[in-house]
Amino acid sequence: MIVLNDIADINELLVKRSGNYSSRKQLVYAGKYRSQDKRLVLLPYGALLKRQRAAVFQMLNARVVGAYEGIQERGAMKLLSDILKNPTRAYMSVKWYVAETLLTLVYDKTFDNEQDLRTLLHILETFVQDMHPAQHLVDTLPILDWLPEILAPWRAEARKKHTYEITFYSRLLQEVKERMNKGESLECFASRLWEDAEKNGLDKISMAYVAGSAFEAGTDNTAGTILWFLVAMLHNPDTMRKAQAELDRVLGPEGYIPPSFKNLQDLPYCVALVKEVFRWMPVAPVGSPHSSLNDDTYQGYRIAANTTIVANIWAVHHNEKDYPDPFTFRPERFVPAVDSKVEMEHLNEGHYGFGFGRRACPGQYLASKSVWIGIVHLLWAFDISPPIDEYGTAILPDTTAVRDGITAEPGAFDVVITPRSGARAQTIISACG
Numbered sequence: 001m002i003v004l005n006d007i008a009d010i011n012e013l014l015v016k017r018s019g020n021y022s023s024r025k026q027l028v029y030a031g032k033y034r035s036q037d038k039r040l041v042l043l044p045y046g047a048l049l050k051r052q053r054a055a056v057f058q059m060l061n062a063r064v065v066g067a068y069e070g071i072q073e074r075g076a077m078k079l080l081s082d083i084l085k086n087p088t089r090a091y092m093s094v095k096w097y098v099a100e101t102l103l104t105l106v107y108d109k110t111f112d113n114e115q116d117l118r119t120l121l122h123i124l125e126t127f128v129q130d131m132h133p134a135q136h137l138v139d140t141l142p143i144l145d146w147l148p149e150i151l152a153p154w155r156a157e158a159r160k161k162h163t164y165e166i167t168f169y170s171r172l173l174q175e176v177k178e179r180m181n182k183g184e185s186l187e188c189f190a191s192r193l194w195e196d197a198e199k200n201g202l203d204k205i206s207m208a209y210v211a212g213s214a215f216e217a218g219t220d221n222t223a224g225t226i227l228w229f230l231v232a233m234l235h236n237p238d239t240m241r242k243a244q245a246e247l248d249r250v251l252g253p254e255g256y257i258p259p260s261f262k263n264l265q266d267l268p269y270c271v272a273l274v275k276e277v278f279r280w281m282p283v284a285p286v287g288s289p290h291s292s293l294n295d296d297t298y299q300g301y302r303i304a305a306n307t308t309i310v311a312n313i314w315a316v317h318h319n320e321k322d323y324p325d326p327f328t329f330r331p332e333r334f335v336p337a338v339d340s341k342v343e344m345e346h347l348n349e350g351h352y353g354f355g356f357g358r359r360a361c362p363g364q365y366l367a368s369k370s371v372w373i374g375i376v377h378l379l380w381a382f383d384i385s386p387p388i389d390e391y392g393t394a395i396l397p398d399t400t401a402v403r404d405g406i407t408a409e410p411g412a413f414d415v416v417i418t419p420r421s422g423a424r425a426q427t428i429i430s431a432c433g
């Protein structure tokens with residue numbers, strides 16, 4: 001295994017030579033049996049990967065994600081309403097916001113049926129566990145895959161999980177097809193997948209996984225980033241106030257007009273703040289390991305075929321040379337020159353949280369917009385502060401504590417969230433009931 005800590009090496013190998021460094025090591029349990037070699041995130045480099053990524057790209061590239069802004073704005077408003085009703089359950093409200101927004105985007109559906117959310121989260125949770133290379137012995141010793149069925153009960157277990165999830169994902173996809181057949185006009189990934197089915201050349205299982213993958217790959221990462229934003233605000237109240245002052249200048253101090261995407265160009269500090277969250281605490285600190293296809297040489301070293309390459313995003317983001325004082329949360333490092341125009345795409349520039357080359361996150365434009373609109377809504381509506389102990393001292397979260405799992409979410413923390421004004425609370429209630 002090679003771990004790359006320097007952006008110049010990452011750019012040379014994973015970006016410039018991406019034809020050779022864009023595969024994934026096969027996971028026997030999660031890839032071969034549980035996903036029947038059809039789940040995008042685990043696919044080796046080849047024709048199926050290219051077809052699946054092309055299908056996702058059509059639905060998620062920087063130009064088309066504009067169509068989803070209404071859904072994202074309504075989702076962000078609902079996030080505020082949930083927190084207003086249950087201020088102590090911010091963690092769950094953030095998770096719910098991300099999961100429901102993605103479900104609407106992917107299947108044009110909300111979680112009226114709570115069972116669907118539970119099933120989706122269950123699939124996600126068990127898949128994340130199965131993806132861990134140390135979870136199943138066969139992924140450390142692939143020779144165990146030669147054992148007969150009777151000595152390898154894990155194989156039947158993995159196939160059972162496949163049947164469970166593919167039945168579920170296929171039902172969600174099929175429901176969209178039936179609504180289209182009835183003449184409903186839908187604007188979601190699944191309807192686009194059906195419309196482009198022939199052009200995409202994907203079978204039904206691949207289509208079901210492509211749609212499901214968007215939900216799987218997007219939920220924890222997006223939610224984790226917003227949770228780190230809350231942690232950043234607890235430690236940096238001056239930064240919070242500076243962003244709120246910018247919002248008030250643009251939207252008026254009264255609190256009757258919530259932010260929207262059309263305000264982005266007038267909110268450069270809020271854009272810089274979101275970029276700094278991506279940099280300060282990348283939720284995928286080592287991305288997803290890439291694997292090489294052929295032997296190669298680099299700076300006098302031989303890199304054999306099938307070598308695992310890890311891009312250490314954390315090290316790149318905390319390199320003193322590129323980001324002075326890297327452990328300090330300081331949006332100012334990303335504030336553009338006064339006369340330069342801020343664009344949506346800037347959210348994804350200047351940091352590397354979405355990975356590299358031909359495996360870079362295909363959901364990044366949607367993700368950064370969900371994070372941005374969620375964060376500016378929270379800043380517009382609420383003051384975010386730490387609880388105070390009996391001696392009057394603020395109880396601040398430990399920024400080195402991280403939850404277990406592939407996504408680096410902050411460890412459990414308490415936060416006090418209060419409306420900035422009665423008018424803001426009223427605006428939220430009027431919008432969401």
Ligand code: HEM
Nearest residue numbers: 041214217218221222284287288354355356359361363367
């Ligand atoms: C803040 C949120 C997100 C972050 C930080 C993030 C980050 C990443 C990273 C680091 C990778 C691995 C890249 C590599 O291998 O070099 C990845 C892969 C992926 N992401 Fe995201 N992601 C986010 C949200 C999303 C969303 C919302 C979607 C879909 C709607 C999505 C879909 C995917 C898919 C399908 C892959 C696998 C790509 C492949 O293996 O070719 N992600 N993401």
